[in-house]
Amino acid sequence: MISWRSTWSIYTRELMRFLRTAFQSVLAPVLTTSLYFIVFGAAIGGRMPDLGGVDYGAFIIPGLLMLTLLGETTSNSSFGIYMPRFTGTIYELLSAPVGVAETLLGFVGAAMTKSLILATIILVTARLFVDYSIAHPLLALVYIMLVAAAFSLFGFILGIWADNFEKLGIIPMLFLTPLTFLGGTFYSIKMLPKPWDTIALANPIVYLVSGLRWTFYGKADVDIGLSFAITLGFLAACIAVIAYIFRTGWRLRA
Amino acid sequence: MDPILELSGLSKVYPGGLKALDDVDLTIRKGEIFALLGPNGAGKTTLIGAVCGIVRPTSGTIRAFGHDMASDWRQARSRIGLVPQELATDMFEPVRRAVSYSRGLFGLAPDPARIEEILRSLSLWDKRDERIMALSGGMKRRVLIAKALAHEPDLLFLDEPTAGVDVELRKGMWAIIDEMRGRGVTIILTTHYIEEAEMMADRVGIINRGKLLMVDEKDAMMARLGRTEAHITLAKPLASLPPEIAHFPVELEAGGTSLCYRGGDGTGKGKAEVAALTKALIVSGIDYTGIDTRESSLEDIFVSLLGEGEGAA
Numbered sequence: 001m002i003s004w005r006s007t008w009s010i011y012t013r014e015l016m017r018f019l020r021t022a023f024q025s026v027l028a029p030v031l032t033t034s035l036y037f038i039v040f041g042a043a044i045g046g047r048m049p050d051l052g053g054v055d056y057g058a059f060i061i062p063g064l065l066m067l068t069l070l071g072e073t074t075s076n077s078s079f080g081i082y083m084p085r086f087t088g089t090i091y092e093l094l095s096a097p098v099g100v101a102e103t104l105l106g107f108v109g110a111a112m113t114k115s116l117i118l119a120t121i122i123l124v125t126a127r128l129f130v131d132y133s134i135a136h137p138l139l140a141l142v143y144i145m146l147v148a149a150a151f152s153l154f155g156f157i158l159g160i161w162a163d164n165f166e167k168l169g170i171i172p173m174l175f176l177t178p179l180t181f182l183g184g185t186f187y188s189i190k191m192l193p194k195p196w197d198t199i200a201l202a203n204p205i206v207y208l209v210s211g212l213r214w215t216f217y218g219k220a221d222v223d224i225g226l227s228f229a230i231t232l233g234f235l236a237a238c239i240a241v242i243a244y245i246f247r248t249g250w251r252l253r254a
Numbered sequence: 255m256d257p258i259l260e261l262s263g264l265s266k267v268y269p270g271g272l273k274a275l276d277d278v279d280l281t282i283r284k285g286e287i288f289a290l291l292g293p294n295g296a297g298k299t300t301l302i303g304a305v306c307g308i309v310r311p312t313s314g315t316i317r318a319f320g321h322d323m324a325s326d327w328r329q330a331r332s333r334i335g336l337v338p339q340e341l342a343t344d345m346f347e348p349v350r351r352a353v354s355y356s357r358g359l360f361g362l363a364p365d366p367a368r369i370e371e372i373l374r375s376l377s378l379w380d381k382r383d384e385r386i387m388a389l390s391g392g393m394k395r396r397v398l399i400a401k402a403l404a405h406e407p408d409l410l411f412l413d414e415p416t417a418g419v420d421v422e423l424r425k426g427m428w429a430i431i432d433e434m435r436g437r438g439v440t441i442i443l444t445t446h447y448i449e450e451a452e453m454m455a456d457r458v459g460i461i462n463r464g465k466l467l468m469v470d471e472k473d474a475m476m477a478r479l480g481r482t483e484a485h486i487t488l489a490k491p492l493a494s495l496p497p498e499i500a501h502f503p504v505e506l507e508a509g510g511t512s513l514c515y516r517g518g519d520g521t522g523k524g525k526a527e528v529a530a531l532t533k534a535l536i537v538s539g540i541d542y543t544g545i546d547t548r549e550s551s552l553e554d555i556f557v558s559l560l561g562e563g564e565g566a567a
Binding site: 088091249 | 268300303306307308309310327328329331332334336338340342343344346351355356358359360361362363401
């Protein structure tokens with residue numbers, strides 16, 4: 001039976017870790033978002049056409065949100081589990097009467113909470129630059145939470161897989177960020193020449209950005225159902241991998 | 255006494271092929287202090303890790319408080335505390351929060367009074383709001399003990415609690431362990447300081463290369479394997495052993511200038527025999543100028559057992 005006290009202890013401790021660097025955690029996304037809006041929104045955006053009736057500045061908001069969300073969620077979660085492994089403090093977690101449920105709800109729940117805080121900060125910052133409204137706010141919230149959950153789990157897997165700091169950073173840096181930039185963050189894949197518009201569909205991030213954009217403006221590059229299906233599929237795959245890790249003790253228990 | 259922990263056929267082979275535990279059988283009784291002695295790499299930490307869930311045993315069973323650790327690990331682990339060998343804790347956290355976290359992690363409701371009691375008993379109360387990184391090495395080790403005690407365990411593992419600490423702090427640590435015993439906590443202590451085991455333990459286990467070579471009451475082990483050694487410096491050298499003392503376990507050494515007695519059993523029999531030997535020397539007219547006697551320590555037994563183990567290997 002799940003211990004909610006244990007879960008709460010892990011969750012609050014992880015949030016405290018976030019709050020220890022609150023200034024950096026809050027300021028960094030505010031600054032980054034502002035810079036993107038200044039460069040892409042004001043400097044370049046004025047020369048861009050409306051995209052399906054959506055102003056370019058507003059168009060990039062879901063993409064920017066996804067860019068920060070994927071990076072921060074993955075990194076928060078991977079560091080959350082990697083650091084105890086690196087410093088040896090994981091002994092306490094492993095020797096405690098807590099299982100996969102408490103561990104995941106604690107670590108992943110905290111990473112999700114941080115992501116929601118960041119998403120709110122980005123949306124508030126975006127509002128200072130662009131006038132926008134969200135067509136399906138509840139769906140947007142659900143979608144953000146789903147993506148945050150999936151990438152928290154993904155980060156958790158990375159944090160267990162990595163046995164040095166280089167490995168910890170290599171997936172986000174070499175795969176996640178490039179794929180996000182190429183995943184329609186700043187453009188619609190319909191703007192791409194052939195065959196790149198078709199090739200772009202092989203990039204899973206396209207479906208995530210497109211899905212969030214649909215919840216904002218009711219239109220997107222790919223069907224919202226497909227975006228939800230891919231997000232849920234990724235979430236399920238991450239849960240399966242983590243279940244395997246806990247069952248076998250891979251990289252957790254000697 | 256009731257068994258609190260039972261290991262049966264416990265083995266651990268690491269992926270590289272290292273056999274860290276080799277068919278270990280061990281029973282720990284409620285309320286005792288058990289010292290597990292062994293050199294570095296003997297398997298002490300692996301054994302603790304296997305019980306605490308940090309190491310996955312290759313084979314064998316572990317039962318704690320009657321629960322099988324493979325299936326009822328939640329119930330068993332909730333009553334076990336671990337103080338690791340390394341000073342591993344979140345150094346940025348204040349002391350009190352770190353200890354309270356440990357209590358919560360084990361599923362217990364917050365209890366500020368209990369946390370205060372633990373911190374006071376370890377002389378950490380004055381440091382309660384300080385970050386752990388600001389504390390001395392000895393204080394940090396106490397914080398780890400406080401964290402391990404936060405959920406009020408019935409069985410506590412102390413993995414090399416005094417490794418790398420100075421003599422004064424080591425004595426302080428012994429006092430803390432003694433106090434915990436007084437509260438009824440069963441303690442399993444790993445150490446390679448023989449003196450520590452000799453001072454604290456009720457029973458001693460000697461492990462080397464993953465094999466448990468011997469487990470016994472400390473006093474019984476001393477009695478069984480203990481020896482008295484006496485060196486008697488003779489006034490005049492002897493060419494051979496006189497028949498009057500030939501029935502004693504003695505031999506001449508240093509060119510006949512010294513008589514060496516090795517005997518006894520750790521119960522005082524050796525001392526009595528040395529006294530009888532000196533009387534026999536006087537009766538026989540053999541003069542001597544000095545006597546140097548010593549009882550073998552747990553360390554001698556330890557070294558001797560390890561030597562036998564290596565010889566057999």
